[in-house]
Amino acid sequence: MRLLPVAFYRADVVAVARALIGKRLCRDGVELEITEVEAYRDGDTAAHTRHGVTARNAVMWGPPGRAYVYLCYGLHQMLNIVTGDDGHGAAVLIRACRPVAGLAEVQARRGGKRGPVLLTGPGKVAQALALDASFNHHVLYEPGGLELRDGPAPTGLLAGPRVGIDYASAEDRAARWRFAMAGTPWVSQRKTLTPL
DNA sequence: ACAAGGATCCTCT
């Protein structure tokens, strides 16, 4: 499938988040279908941008179509995709995927696990793709390294509140900016999701 | 320079 052009990323972060379901993350023979994401908006009290521009979140404010990779809880890398124009601070967190190709490689990186436990969680996705801090700022719309490619449109979408943001305002905690593919077991914490 | 806490995962019960 074709590489998605930079224009794909320039839209509103919630629209891009929905559009990302079913797209493919590719790296060196490993191909993952995105099944679950969360949008983090500019002015969002749940987002890393909530304190303005900092060294860590700088890439979120930059041009779209780049990766924002950061370390969470001192252990887990998280992959985000920067959206919106340069100067706008927003990104989409990749929360879960389904393996399409390179299953043996993914299993090796994930401790030999099998089934949805392999890829249903943001730290797991980054581990499966062997991502580290060097992928921060990586351009996703050019060939080489990590790429985002088109995929078949999903038959249905689920939505719900985002996970792990108890520190945010009540309004932002309630916002249904988490999206997932309907009809697949490759999604984390399914209970809080309902049809969009 | 310091203290606090985090967009999580795994293991054990």
Next chain:
DNA sequence: GAGGATCCTTGTT
């Protein structure tokens, strides 16, 4: 269902 791992980022002093 609960708790520990583990270290970087951030705001504050």
